[in-house]
Amino acid sequence: xxxxxxxxxxxxxxxxxxxxxxxxxxxxxxxxxxxxxxxxxxxxxxxxxxxxxxxxxxxxxxxxxxxxxxxxxxxxxxxxxxxxxxxxxxxxxxxxxxxxxxxxxxxxxxxxxxxxxxxxxxxxxxxxxxxxxxxxxxxxxxxxxxxxxxxxxxxxxxxxxxxxxxxxxxxxxxxxxxxxxxxxxxxxxxxxxxxxxxxxxxxxxxxxxxxxxxxxxxxxxxxxxxxxxxxxxxxxxxxxxxxxxxxxxxxxxxxxxxxxxxxxxxxxxxxxxxxxxxxxxxxxxxxxxxxxxxxxxxxxxxxxxxxxxxxxxxxxxxxxxxxxxxxxxxxxxxxxxxxxxxxxxxxxxxxxxxxxxxxxxxxxxxxxxxxxxxxxxxxxxxxxxxxxxxxxxxxxxxxxxxxxxxxxxxxxxxxxxxxxxxxxxxxxxxx
Amino acid sequence: xxxxxxxxxxxxxxxxxxxxxxxxxxxxxxxxxxxxxxxxxxxxxxxxxxxxxxxxxxxxxxxxxxxxxxxxxxxxxxxxxxxxxxxxxxxxxxxxxxxxxxxxxxxxxxxxxxxxxxxxxxxxxxxxxxxxxxxxxxxxxxxxxxxxxxxxxxxxxxxxxxxxxxxxxxxxxxxxxxxxxxxxxxxxxxxxxxxxxxxxxxxxxxxxxxxxxxxxxxxxxxxxxxxxxxxxxxxxxxxxxxxxxxxxxxxxxxxxxxxxxxxxxxxxxxxxxxxxxxxxxxxxxxxxxxxxxxxxxxxxxxxxxxxxxxxxxxxxxxxxxxxxxxxxxxxxxxxxxxxxxxxxxxxxxxxxxxxxxxxxxxxxxxxxxxxxxxxxxxxxxxxxxxxxxxxxxxxxx
Numbered sequence: 001x002x003x004x005x006x007x008x009x010x011x012x013x014x015x016x017x018x019x020x021x022x023x024x025x026x027x028x029x030x031x032x033x034x035x036x037x038x039x040x041x042x043x044x045x046x047x048x049x050x051x052x053x054x055x056x057x058x059x060x061x062x063x064x065x066x067x068x069x070x071x072x073x074x075x076x077x078x079x080x081x082x083x084x085x086x087x088x089x090x091x092x093x094x095x096x097x098x099x100x101x102x103x104x105x106x107x108x109x110x111x112x113x114x115x116x117x118x119x120x121x122x123x124x125x126x127x128x129x130x131x132x133x134x135x136x137x138x139x140x141x142x143x144x145x146x147x148x149x150x151x152x153x154x155x156x157x158x159x160x161x162x163x164x165x166x167x168x169x170x171x172x173x174x175x176x177x178x179x180x181x182x183x184x185x186x187x188x189x190x191x192x193x194x195x196x197x198x199x200x201x202x203x204x205x206x207x208x209x210x211x212x213x214x215x216x217x218x219x220x221x222x223x224x225x226x227x228x229x230x231x232x233x234x235x236x237x238x239x240x241x242x243x244x245x246x247x248x249x250x251x252x253x254x255x256x257x258x259x260x261x262x263x264x265x266x267x268x269x270x271x272x273x274x275x276x277x278x279x280x281x282x283x284x285x286x287x288x289x290x291x292x293x294x295x296x297x298x299x300x301x302x303x304x305x306x307x308x309x310x311x312x313x314x315x316x317x318x319x320x321x322x323x324x325x326x327x328x329x330x331x332x333x334x335x336x337x338x339x340x341x342x343x344x345x346x347x348x349x350x351x352x353x354x355x356x357x358x359x360x361x362x363x364x365x366x367x368x369x370x371x372x373x374x375x376x377x378x379x380x381x382x383x384x385x386x387x388x389x390x391x392x393x394x395x396x397x398x399x400x401x402x403x404x405x406x407x408x409x410x411x412x413x414x415x416x417x418x419x420x421x422x423x424x425x426x427x428x429x430x431x
Numbered sequence: 432x433x434x435x436x437x438x439x440x441x442x443x444x445x446x447x448x449x450x451x452x453x454x455x456x457x458x459x460x461x462x463x464x465x466x467x468x469x470x471x472x473x474x475x476x477x478x479x480x481x482x483x484x485x486x487x488x489x490x491x492x493x494x495x496x497x498x499x500x501x502x503x504x505x506x507x508x509x510x511x512x513x514x515x516x517x518x519x520x521x522x523x524x525x526x527x528x529x530x531x532x533x534x535x536x537x538x539x540x541x542x543x544x545x546x547x548x549x550x551x552x553x554x555x556x557x558x559x560x561x562x563x564x565x566x567x568x569x570x571x572x573x574x575x576x577x578x579x580x581x582x583x584x585x586x587x588x589x590x591x592x593x594x595x596x597x598x599x600x601x602x603x604x605x606x607x608x609x610x611x612x613x614x615x616x617x618x619x620x621x622x623x624x625x626x627x628x629x630x631x632x633x634x635x636x637x638x639x640x641x642x643x644x645x646x647x648x649x650x651x652x653x654x655x656x657x658x659x660x661x662x663x664x665x666x667x668x669x670x671x672x673x674x675x676x677x678x679x680x681x682x683x684x685x686x687x688x689x690x691x692x693x694x695x696x697x698x699x700x701x702x703x704x705x706x707x708x709x710x711x712x713x714x715x716x717x718x719x720x721x722x723x724x725x726x727x728x729x730x731x732x733x734x735x736x737x738x739x740x741x742x743x744x745x746x747x748x749x750x751x752x753x754x755x756x757x758x759x760x761x762x763x764x765x766x767x768x769x770x771x772x773x774x775x776x777x778x779x780x781x782x783x784x785x786x787x788x789x790x791x792x793x794x795x796x797x798x799x800x801x802x803x804x805x806x807x808x809x810x811x812x813x814x815x816x817x818x819x820x821x822x823x824x825x826x827x828x
Contacts, residue, residue, distance in 0.1 A: 042498075063480070066483070066674070066676070101702070102699050102700055114442055130697060137694070267441060274539075274540055276533040276537045
């Protein structure tokens with residue numbers, strides 16, 4: 001690829017081109033029904049209210065809104081977050097909160113301050129690819145642990161940890177971090193049970209690793225009672241909790257946060273200083289103002305209704321149109337349904353045909369595995385598509401799946417290269 | 432109150448990372464009666480408040496796309512605007528060669544992320560921007576300073592350093608350098624672009640101050656001489672619109688830019704859409720040009736005020752640079768003075784600066800200091816320089 005290729009760092013050689021951008025391109029094409037990107041639905045944005053808040057922020061704007069801000073974030077917002085989290089069973093002070101440029105930055109900073117090349121990180125199988133890549137960029141080694149309907153299989157993890165300890169006995173040879181999305185997980189939609197949350201923290205204490213609890217979707221719960229945060233079981237400051245305004249409010253302002261022990265927060269702030277000095281002030285001020293006016297709480301209630309309706313529509317349509325050999329999860333919240341096709345089917349290979357023949361798109365599930373498994377899985381996001389598109393898109397996808405299964409039975413390979421293949425590229429990593 | 436502690440062990444790259452001098456001093460100088468020449472903060476009166484207020488009030492329907500996720504590369508109209516804008520610095524670029532950053536600081540981090548393995552060498556100016564040195568340390572790279580003079584890095588010394596250290600990268604602030612305020616001559620720019628291209632060294636040209644020129648003719652960026660595609664140009668709106676927006680940008684050929692984009696995807700996905708929208712709207716308005724002229728006039732007057740006050744109050748043994756632009760002047764004192772020790776005394780006298788050492792890779796520069804002239808008012812400049820002059824004279828007595 002040219003003159004400078006040899007100059008890139010080892011971590012760069014490992015970085016795979018992310019195809020978030022491909023998902024965006026696809027989502028922008030009007031004629032394709034895309035269940036690929038896990039974007040919030042634009043119809044949920046309270047535009048008039050946000051415009052009003054922005055005007056308010058503009059009116060009160062003084063020089064401090066435009067000057068460099070503290071690296072840790074606006075104190076007022078750190079206070080609001082600490083207060084809310086304390087109410088949710090995670091007692092904390094503003095000093096234990098670091099504002100980040102979206103919670104993705106918190107993942108990058110955690111990796112930066114904790115991981116040396118080769119350090120092991122426990123990840124969910126399948127797991128959120130943006131998190132896994134952030135750790136991968138710092139040359140982590142992965143321990144993928146499978147999920148079931150109750151989330152991460154903690155007993156399986158315990159066996160692995162015991163095996164590892166028995167295997168080499170060296171202290172410090174075990175994993176350093178465990179990365180989990182405990183609520184309405186991306187990509188599977190499953191939720192970690194309360195009992196497993198407790199046991200995960202016990203294992204972390206016993207085996208000396210830290211837990212990274214990434215919770216962008218937790219507040220978007222359609223039914224059932226909320227589980228306590230993993231961090232609420234944290235007795236000795238080993239759980240880092242990541243929150244985000246991207247899914248419950250709006251992603252475009254890039255406001256997320258991480259809560260952890262003060263010494264870790266301080267190290268992360270030092271790392272953040274080298275990364276971008278501070279987060280943008282307007283985004284933070286807008287969020288503060290929205291919080292003060294109760295806008296986010298009201299907004300949350302209305303989006304829960306919207307997303308519940310979308311989930312119901314999708315689940316109902318799947319029941320009607322999908323072949324009976326196909327299985328899927330039933331999420332109690334969040335944005336995603338995880339679909340398992342019969343063994344031997346290759347969702348990634350099928351995707352260009354789904355787009356070409358039926359004008360419908362998904363994310364092939366293999367992208368969420370670090371070990372090459374899961375070729376017969378699919379992630380569907382119901383969050384973004386308008387209601388009528390959900391029904392129509394699932395009808396198309398069902399027809400497509402039936403046709404693919406019939407093709408397999410007949411042993412027929414579809415002829416020729418679908419024209420869109422190149423254009424779509426490898427639609428793998430998305431939110 | 433007890434500090435909450437974790438049992439978490441940190442990565443080796445965090446060893447010795449205990450916060451930098453700027454950070455600690457800025458905390459010290461938050462007391463309202465301290466006159467601070469320490470930070471590199473733009474003047475609060477330089478912000479185009481009323482324009483930004485109007486832009487915010489008139490966003491209306493654009494909010495739908497502002498609130499949604501967007502592409503990592505940045506807001507397309509802003510990338511287009513910037514591709515044309517950098518022509519003013521002699522740079523030919525297409526919108527595809529522009530990446531919007533969360534402040535140009537992010538460009539330094541992303542370039543390191545893409546290029547540096549532990550132990551790799553980065554060549555830097557002597558002295559150089561201290562937060563860049565901090566980033567190189569965090570990537571476990573070794574920063575090696577190349578000697579130069581008031582026209583920039585010495586090309587012969589650069590050739591020697593390249594041969595000796597086989598560096599991956601050269602990092603420099605060629606225009607109104609941080610901290611010294613000096614500027615590379617056009618001849619050096621051309622020569623250093625050629626030398627690095629021939630040796631396969633990536634140049635990170637950090638240009639946050641380039642448009643803040645108070646005297647003399649504008650010079651083309653080093654990137655303007657980039658024939659091989661080895662130069663990453665970093666620009667910023669922090670000093671000419673507002674740092675709170677956190678909007679900077681990188682310009683590079685696709686093969687390098689692509690790697691920065693991939694790094695940014697897992698770093699923060701994209702920069703704030705609202706900030707990008709504001710910068711684009713203001714940047715394209717006729718008010719932007721007159722705003723630039725206004726702040727240049729404002730900062731020119733502040734620079735002159737500070738240089739005059741230094742003339743009046745500083746001891747005869749002190750020397751300082753007379754920058755044609757930017758935010759800083761650099762003071763050199765007799766070698767017997769330690770500015771690190773002097774700072775404590777100065778803060779007691781309610782005036783602050785940054786000691787020279789953190790700008791050096793080798794512990795040098797302890798008899799020098801950086802003074803910022805953009806943030807303080809005229810009255811603060813007069814009073815602060817008088818206080819500092821007294822402190823210096825005491826130290827030399």
